Amino acid sequence: MNKSFKHIETATIHAGKIKDEQFGALTTPIYQTSTFVFESAEQGGERFAGEAAGYIYSRLGNPTVRQLEMKVAQLEGMQDAAATATGMGAVSAALLTNLSAGDHLIASKALYGCSYSLIRHQLTRFGIEVSFVDMTVSGAIEMAIQANTKVVFAETPINPNLDVIDLDMLGRVANKHNLISIVDNTFLSPILQQPVKFGIDIVIHSATKYLNGHGDVVAGIVCGSEAMIEQIKLTVLKDIGATMSPHDAWLILRGLKTLAIRVKQHCESAQEVAEYLQSHPKVKNVYYPGLKSHPGYPYMGRQMLGAGGVIGFEIDGGIDDGKALINATQLFSIAVSLGDAESLIQHPASMTHSPYSPEERLDAGISDGLIRIAVGLEHVDDIIADLDNALSTIPQTTQEPHATSQTIADCA
Numbered sequence: 001m002n003k004s005f006k007h008i009e010t011a012t013i014h015a016g017k018i019k020d021e022q023f024g025a026l027t028t029p030i031y032q033t034s035t036f037v038f039e040s041a042e043q044g045g046e047r048f049a050g051e052a053a054g055y056i057y058s059r060l061g062n063p064t065v066r067q068l069e070m071k072v073a074q075l076e077g078m079q080d081a082a083a084t085a086t087g088m089g090a091v092s093a094a095l096l097t098n099l100s101a102g103d104h105l106i107a108s109k110a111l112y113g114c115s116y117s118l119i120r121h122q123l124t125r126f127g128i129e130v131s132f133v134d135m136t137v138s139g140a141i142e143m144a145i146q147a148n149t150k151v152v153f154a155e156t157p158i159n160p161n162l163d164v165i166d167l168d169m170l171g172r173v174a175n176k177h178n179l180i181s182i183v184d185n186t187f188l189s190p191i192l193q194q195p196v197k198f199g200i201d202i203v204i205h206s207a208t209k210y211l212n213g214h215g216d217v218v219a220g221i222v223c224g225s226e227a228m229i230e231q232i233k234l235t236v237l238k239d240i241g242a243t244m245s246p247h248d249a250w251l252i253l254r255g256l257k258t259l260a261i262r263v264k265q266h267c268e269s270a271q272e273v274a275e276y277l278q279s280h281p282k283v284k285n286v287y288y289p290g291l292k293s294h295p296g297y298p299y300m301g302r303q304m305l306g307a308g309g310v311i312g313f314e315i316d317g318g319i320d321d322g323k324a325l326i327n328a329t330q331l332f333s334i335a336v337s338l339g340d341a342e343s344l345i346q347h348p349a350s351m352t353h354s355p356y357s358p359e360e361r362l363d364a365g366i367s368d369g370l371i372r373i374a375v376g377l378e379h380v381d382d383i384i385a386d387l388d389n390a391l392s393t394i395p396q397t398t399q400e401p402h403a404t405s406q407t408i409a410d411c412a
């Protein structure tokens with residue numbers, strides 16, 4: 001790992017930089033090559049045997065991808081990282097490396113839909129036992145621990161209901177029972193939350209989201225100890241092949257330079273939008289940890305420096321009015337994903353969380369009427385005006401306006 005930086009804003013720009021000895025390029029070039037030429041047969045053999053440093057083949061490693069890995073590892077405060085083709089590549093690499101037939105996994109009941117599907121429908125096919133627990137309930141993880149429990153997996157805030165899991169509790173329980181803890185930090189990015197500070201062993205990201213920030217890449221990354229990342233790369237990534245392309249790594253490196261200012265703006269705008277929605281008579285519930293009324297609010301400042309850019313809410317009239325609202329927006333794009341410059345709106349029950357059965361969804365606290373918005377970087381007045389206009393097109397209800405909660409002055 002190269003030199004470390006005192007401030008994360010500086011690290012997003014400079015960490016992991018590989019000096020271009022040949023031409024002195026300011027930005028790392030895209031090493032768009034599938035393979036690397038050996039000086040001799042002997043050198044090739046030595047690289048394969050791990051006796052000589054150097055690149056072999058881009059599925060196994062690439063200089064542009066390596067720069068990204070070193071940068072994100074430093075941002076998360078972890079020893080090393082492995083970049084993957086997608087966020088799901090990162091989730092599967094972390095889980096498949098650490099679980100074998102006969103092992104038991106404790107996973108959060110509410111998760112991004114495909115993480116849930118991987119655990120519920122794929123891992124169980126290979127003899128891995130799974131318990132889904134509500135990790136917001138005190139003592140729930142310890143109650144689920146069995147003699148063969150190996151890994152505990154969570155995301156916080158949870159996609160899409162924005163529940164917050166106590167990372168200090170998670171780290172302590174995992175440590176006490178010698179479990180490997182994995183946290184998906186996609187919703188907040190290392191600017192707002194660094195799970196390693198709470199003893200979490202592995203941190204994963206869908207780099208598709210805030211890390212890249214421009215909606216033009218699907219990618220993922222796993223951060224952990226040097227030994228863990230070596231294991232992930234040499235076993236699962238090498239053999240399963242969910243490797244990131246150098247061009248995608250370069251785009252994410254470019255996106256990362258503005259991560260801190262983007263995330264700050266996402267937070268500030270989302271706070272205003274959440275307060276607006278909470279005061280609107282046609283909105284029944286708003287889920288955003290930056291609102292004082294949200295159960296995750298006490299974790300603000302303690303484990304998260306801001307609440308992020310994603311908000312969940314329910315319309316008083318239910319699902320049909322919710323869909324009418326989505327269709328009536330104009331500035332928002334009806335699309336899944338988050339962390340982009342564009343504001344996005346979607347319906348989790350029929351989109352991102354459709355891998356859950358209706359019963360499983362309800363049990364995980366994801367109602368059919370829930371709408372998820374990812375607040376973008378447009379002017380916040382324009383975002384609110386679009387929602388206001390869309391809300392004006394759906395039928396009036398009798399409900400009184402909700403109390404507006406106070407703002408968090410500095411969310412990033």
Ligand SMILES: Cc1ncc(COP(=O)(O)O)c(C=O)c1O
Pocket residue numbers: 086087088089091112114115155159184186187205206207208218219220337
């Ligand atoms: C929290 C979370 N984790 C993982 C993923 C999967 O990432 P990707 O779509 O890059 O595979 C997503 C995607 O939305 C997500 O929201």
